[in-house]
Amino acid sequence: MADLAVPQPAEIEARRTRRGPRIERDRTGAWIVLALLVFITLFPFYWALRTALSTQRDLLSDPTNLLPVGFTWASFKAALGMISAEASVAAGGSGRVFHFWRYLGNTFLVSTLVAVGQTWFSAMAAYAFARLHFPLRNQIFTIFLASLMVPGIVLVIPNFVLIHDLGWINTYQGIIAPGFLMSPFSIFFLRQFFLGINRDMEEAAKIDGAGYFEIFWRIILPMAQGPVLMLGIITFITQWNDYLWPFLVGRAENVRVLTVALSVFRSQTPNGSPDWPGLMAGTLLASVPIMVIFIFMGRRLSESIQFTGVK
Amino acid sequence: MSTQAVAVTPRAARVRPDWMRGWRRRETLVAWLFILPSLIGFTVFYLVPAIRGLYISFTDWDLLSTPTFVGADNYRNLLQDGDFRHSLWVTLYYVLLNIPLQTMLGLIIAVVFDRFVHGSGWRSLLLLPWLMPNVIVALLFLWLLDPGLGIFNVFLDAIGLPKQSFFGSVGQAMPTIAGVNIWRFVGYTALLILAGMQRIPKDVYEAGAIDGASETRMFFNITLPLLKPVLTFVLVTSVVGSFQIFDTIAVTTKGGPVDATRVINWFIYQQAFERFKFGYATAASLILFVILVIVSLVQMRLLNANESDLA
Known part of the structure; x- marks a missing residue:
């Protein structure tokens, strides 16, 4: 494409020497913003997953561990109706039925x-x-x-x-x-x-x-x-x-x-101690279809949404 | 054949507005068939309800008995109702906590993406929180910010700060809800702003760079002024949306503690579906409508007034 606005080589050279260090500094700032953004966006989901895979009892005793504590699939199984309410209670769940x-x-x-x-x-x-x-x-x-x-x-x-x-x-x-x-x-x-x-x-x-x-x-x-x-x-x-x-x-x-x-x-769920693993398992399962759409369509969706803003 | 070819040219149609001609009648008939389903949907679920709502607002009605016409009593009582006025202030407080920060963060993220991040894969990440249901987002943060076990408080505790009750405190509940919704909407806001930024020709920045302008200066002197139409759109729509906050409150605080988060939509909901005062609730919703129209007009006026200065 013939673009008349393309700067002449001398200008490019001048710009490079003048702007070089600043661009680097700006770029570092940009990467920090991006990293923070990724962390803040994804952490709540990770934490929900970590909680859903934990045992209620162990959550109380070890709230800081970044990995699931007392690893178990029980909450997911209970939410999916794969184990009985009794078994769910035995594993520390509320036993409430979530169909x-x-x-x-x-x-x-x-x-x-x-x-x-x-x-x-x-x-x-x-x-x-x-x-x-x-x-x-x-x-x-x-x-x-x-x-x-x-x-x-x-x-x-x-x-x-x-x-x-x-x-x-x-x-x-x-x-x-x-x-x-x-x-x-x-x-x-x-x-x-x-x-x-x-x-x-x-x-x-x-x-x-x-x-x-x-x-x-x-x-x-x-x-x-x-x-x-x-x-x-x-x-x-x-x-x-x-x-x-x-x-x-x-x-x-x-x-x-x-x-x-x-x-x-x-x-x-009782106000004092809600069944957090159960609640988080249900929350994550409910968001799976949206996640699937996001993974396959996210890019095109964001383009369409941008269209609504500029029209 | 030749008459038909003339007929389909829109310009020819506009010069001769006598749409009673044969081909014209056919087009009209077809057009009405095309819009018929939408017209029915609009009439039944938008137009008639709007008119009916206006009527209900002049009555005293509990849904089951016959409505009694009370004139403007509902409106008069609302304006003297301390709870209603409180809900207006609480809503305004929420909007002020929510919108400025959300828009500024959205702008920063948009700039970072526009100037430094290429590839639309990253961009779609911005959309993820927005795609999630309010209910799910509220539940995620209810757990993250749990007064006892939530990771936020565990973290505060670990660095020697006192634990906070967030949703459970009169002073913190509203800022917390605003924070949750900023998390959900900031990426969406950034995407819309970014769409506007990407319409700004790149050679404007090239020229700026050659003149040795810093990123900051280019942002204030190039990006911001050229972004006005998109910013107007973003601000007007997000303010209108923000005034109508409901889901997050319904899941987390239910208007509490005390009445700290009893926003206008929650007030209306309670009047209608907990106290069965349908006339009173509808009148309140129409006052909200009037407020939103005024707020939107003022915003558009303010943002357009500046536009002429910059042109």
């Missing part, structure tokens, strides 16, 4: 349905807002956008009343309904991407007689594959992490999701 697999299944079901529904219907709307001309288009879009300003709690109470009136308390549909058909953020996010897609292919397809749905399905969606997938994952994670709404409408055991289950588990 991990059921909560995991519930969370997966709810999060997947919301992610798929919301992404699909929001993509359809985003296409209409980005490409089609219809009366009231801008007015409707502005109202959608304005609703981003409304704090969640304002809508939570009337929505709770609605779900209550429908008799949907403690049902999957009660948890899923508000997010299933749209979210203003999703529509806004996808519209921004769709607007950036080159129109040439659509024009050509139109001349070839393609309908609007065909254009949406065969051109827009494939060309915006990455962003659509990322939005689906962000929606999935948001739903996975949601607490207040499922806590209000889905506290019953049979529909309980992981976040609600963990907070219930925590409030059930």
Whole structure:
């Protein structure tokens, strides 16, 4: 690439002599910041793991050891339902039942349905807002956008009343309904991407007689594959992490999701000496799916999230 | 065929706004079909609840009996309610503990990444805490900061400092919660700021370096002014989010000790779902809405006012 701003050799030389030592010093500072960041980010997870693999009794006597004390898989096994409550108590656990697999299944079901529904219907709307001309288009879009300003709690109470009136308390549909058909953020996010897609292919397809749905399905969606997938994952994670709404409408055991289950588990344990290994085992297990997404998608997710900031 | 080709050109469409023509009606119909699911979702779970919420706020209602219309009584009582006013101050205190530090740390991390750390693998690490559910983050820190056995206190003890009760102390609970949320959000903030920084052309820095400007000077004279739009976005969204803190408090302090962390959302939650004063709670949520609109407008005004000076 021919770049006119490239400094001339003499200038580069001058810069090197002038800035050499300073860059080195700055760099050391930068590495210290980075090392601290890695430590502060990862230590809580490590400590949870170390605790979950320890025995409650030994935690009391040896709180400083960096490695698990009285190493045991008992807490994980208890959380996964692999040993009986009695065996868990014998190993120092609280013996409270934490039906991990059921909560995991519930969370997966709810999060997947919301992610798929919301992404699909929001993509359809985003296409209409980005490409089609219809009366009231801008007015409707502005109202959608304005609703981003409304704090969640304002809508939570009337929505709770609605779900209550429908008799949907403690049902999957009660948890899923508000997010299933749209979210203003999703529509806004996808519209921004769709607007950036080159129109040439659509024009050509139109001349070839393609309908609007065909254009949406065969051109827009494939060309915006990455962003659509990322939005689906962000929606999935948001739903996975949601607490207040499922806590209000889905506290019953049979529909309980992981976040609600963990907070219930925590409030059930005696205040004096909670079953920390058990609680940490449950906490870590509940974060495994998010960790998996992070490991495989972290890089692309961070790029998508950066996109929301600069648009 | 030729008429169709003209029709699909948006510019041609704009010159002739008579959308009642045949092809135009079809596009309108298709567009409405595309936005129909979102429109239903928006109407049922955003628009109608917002209007219903406004109505509920003028009533005295316990969810089960018939609502009694009480005019503006709820609002009048709220403004005289010491607990409500206290919750506003507590929330403001939290925002002030949370936002300045979080934004400054986010800026520092973003600078370090922008100038010294290359490769997006490191960058995705910033996202990890943000991806975790609030409930899980709260539980991790509840354990790390446990008054008796938490590693923080064990460490303080080891270096000869007195143990602290963190979540359990009236004075420390709010700063502790702010700290936990800074841990969760600082990387996300940094990512957004970083996205803005990376849009600043590199040759601006080259020029600065040639002139012998230090990193610090370049930060204040180049980076910061050019970052204003992104910083505005980050500040407005994070302040709005910060005012709505709930999950962390629900898992850790439940508004306590005494009422030290009874933030506005916790106040609203208690009024609605513990005391069944739905009218009162909804009125409080609408006051929060008004506060957030004012705060956002003031922020945007302040940040834009400076923009013209720098242009």
